[in-house]
Amino acid sequence: xxxxxxxxxxxxxxxxxxxxxxxxxxxxGFSGFFPRETAMTLQVDLEVQRDNDSIAVDVKRFTxxxxxxxxxxxxxxxxxxxxxxxxxxxxxxxxxxxxALGVGLENSNVNAIIAQNALKKIRKMRSKIERSxxxxxxxxxxxxxxxxxxGDSIDYKRxxxxxxxxxxxxxxxxxxxxxxxxxxxxxxFLRDVGASSSMTLNMVMRGEGLAALLTNPKFExxxxxxxxxxxxVQSPEFNAVTGFAFHGQVSAGDFNINLWTYNQKYTKADGxxxxxxxxxxxxxxPDDFMAxxxxxxxxxxxxxxxxxxxxxxxxxxxxxxxxxxxxDSKTMSSTLEITSAPLxxxxxxxxxxxxxxLA
Amino acid sequence: xxxxxxxxxxxxxxxTVDYIRKNLFLYGVRFAKxxxxxxxxxxxxxxxxxxxxxxxxxxxxxxxxxxxxxxLADVLGITFMDTTILADNDATVAIDYAIRGDIDGGLLQLPxxxxxxxxxxxxxxxxxxxxxxxxxxxxxEQTKIDN
Numbered sequence: 001x002x003x004x005x006x007x008x009x010x011x012x013x014x015x016x017x018x019x020x021x022x023x024x025x026x027x028x029g030f031s032g033f034f035p036r037e038t039a040m041t042l043q044v045d046l047e048v049q050r051d052n053d054s055i056a057v058d059v060k061r062f063t064x065x066x067x068x069x070x071x072x073x074x075x076x077x078x079x080x081x082x083x084x085x086x087x088x089x090x091x092x093x094x095x096x097x098x099x100a101l102g103v104g105l106e107n108s109n110v111n112a113i114i115a116q117n118a119l120k121k122i123r124k125m126r127s128k129i130e131r132s133x134x135x136x137x138x139x140x141x142x143x144x145x146x147x148x149x150x151g152d153s154i155d156y157k158r159x160x161x162x163x164x165x166x167x168x169x170x171x172x173x174x175x176x177x178x179x180x181x182x183x184x185x186x187x188x189f190l191r192d193v194g195a196s197s198s199m200t201l202n203m204v205m206r207g208e209g210l211a212a213l214l215t216n217p218k219f220e221x222x223x224x225x226x227x228x229x230x231x232x233v234q235s236p237e238f239n240a241v242t243g244f245a246f247h248g249q250v251s252a253g254d255f256n257i258n259l260w261t262y263n264q265k266y267t268k269a270d271g272x273x274x275x276x277x278x279x280x281x282x283x284x285x286p287d288d289f290m291a292x293x294x295x296x297x298x299x300x301x302x303x304x305x306x307x308x309x310x311x312x313x314x315x316x317x318x319x320x321x322x323x324x325x326x327x328d329s330k331t332m333s334s335t336l337e338i339t340s341a342p343l344x345x346x347x348x349x350x351x352x353x354x355x356x357x358l359a
Numbered sequence: 360x361x362x363x364x365x366x367x368x369x370x371x372x373x374x375t376v377d378y379i380r381k382n383l384f385l386y387g388v389r390f391a392k393x394x395x396x397x398x399x400x401x402x403x404x405x406x407x408x409x410x411x412x413x414x415x416x417x418x419x420x421x422x423x424x425x426x427x428x429x430x431l432a433d434v435l436g437i438t439f440m441d442t443t444i445l446a447d448n449d450a451t452v453a454i455d456y457a458i459r460g461d462i463d464g465g466l467l468q469l470p471x472x473x474x475x476x477x478x479x480x481x482x483x484x485x486x487x488x489x490x491x492x493x494x495x496x497x498x499x500e501q502t503k504i505d506n
Contacts, residue, residue, distance in 0.1 A: 067463070069463070069500055071380040074377050074378070075376045075378065077373065077374045079371070152370035156506075350506075
């Protein structure tokens with residue numbers, strides 16, 4: 001006999017032996033390359049002065065020296081996107097979500113648990129925003145364009161030469177391709193154009209890219225050489241904080257390249273699943289890459305005294321996230337809101353290299 | 360000395376401005392005061408700005424006019440002033456002008472068709488300026504506008 005809906009009345013036929021409220025963690029991803037900084041302002045600026053890489057020319061003693069000027073400065077101004085996630089915590093929410101999940105029936109401190117339950121919802125909303133930050137960081141690494149839905153996408157103007165398609169002949173899946181030559185090209189760009197002084201690069205890709213690399217005949221040939229050790233590929237070491245897995249180190253040209261995979265995903269607003277990193281791309285980041293995750297000022301309401309009277313006044317709060325709660329006593333409803341204005345912002349824009357390594 | 364600001368890549372969420380600072384006068388520059396007059400013929404408005412060459416106004420004692428390709432031998436200084444439009448003939452403006460010192464030759468505003476190597480009698484224009492006491496340098500820019 002099939003289980004009927006009446007059987008779900010647990011006092012009759014069953015016992016709750018466990019509860020599971022899924023809480024998917026948001027791993028750090030590229031966040032280690034984007035340390036956080038808050039600002040009080042709506043917009044944030046980046047001041048840039050380029051270097052012509054000139055060489056000095058000797059002069060004859062006691063004659064005029066070479067005159068130099070440093071007269072060009074570029075100011076880049078950005079307005080971070082604004083995120084506002086709301087959760088309406090109402091009377092029925094208490095019954096349906098909290099008590100129905102079994103957290104209140106036998107607990108004398110039920111009201112505290114209800115409040116904690118509300119806090120969990122806030123944490124989940126914050127996780128949504130954190131995923132958007134991870135997406136921004138991955139956008140910077142792959143295209144240099146932070147995609148916005150209700151704003152103008154922010155284009156950091158990466159050089160075309162920093163985003164290459166290796167082409168069918170050099171895709172890692174091609175038996176005659178030489179992946180180490182492509183890795184060397186990445187390091188050469190980062191050193192020559194990006195002015196990176198780091199000889200160690202981090203190559204971050206999806207599992208598909210790594211699988212193609214490890215099975216590429218030319219790569220295998222060099223990795224298997226027992227007399228010249230230019231590749232040390234190991235069992236994966238998963239980092240539970242970043243979500244990256246380390247697979248070892250290879251050398252290409254002058255560069256040592258750490259091999260990482262990053263296979264974390266998220267669910268888009270339309271319900272489809274997407275990965276932060278494209279399956280066919282690999283990004284190369286030197287150790288001296290600099291970037292920030294900047295949080296713009298957040299609009300808020302604060303109580304102020306105006307002429308001896310208390311009044312709620314608009315204000316700006318400098319914070320990564322701002323939690324606000326507003327309630328209506330008659331309808332016993334409360335809205336919990338979390339806001340944030342984050343922007344992943346590269347500083348050394350030419351110290352990122354992206355290659356399409358698969359078709 | 361001036362700063363120009365050029366905006367690019369402007370959207371609702373980003374904007375880039377390139378600032379370029381121009382320092383014509385570098386070292387040991389001495390100045391004199393004068394009155395610059397518009398002496399265009401045929402009559403027209405005239406824009407005067409920093410870095411232009413000036414000669415004496417032979418019609419009015421004590422006044423200056425902007426040098427042209429035909430009177431480079433008479434150059435006596437280089438303007439140091441805010442950009443001004445002299446609306447019509449005989450319109451004047453009080454200015455400072457440099458009479459000697461180290462200058463960035465690349466920032467001079469020479470008359471149309473004139474370069475520092477333009478022949479003036481048996482000399483080049485740069486020799487004329489040297490004779491006045493200007494030392495002309497090709498100052499090397501060490502920065503650039505990029506992405």
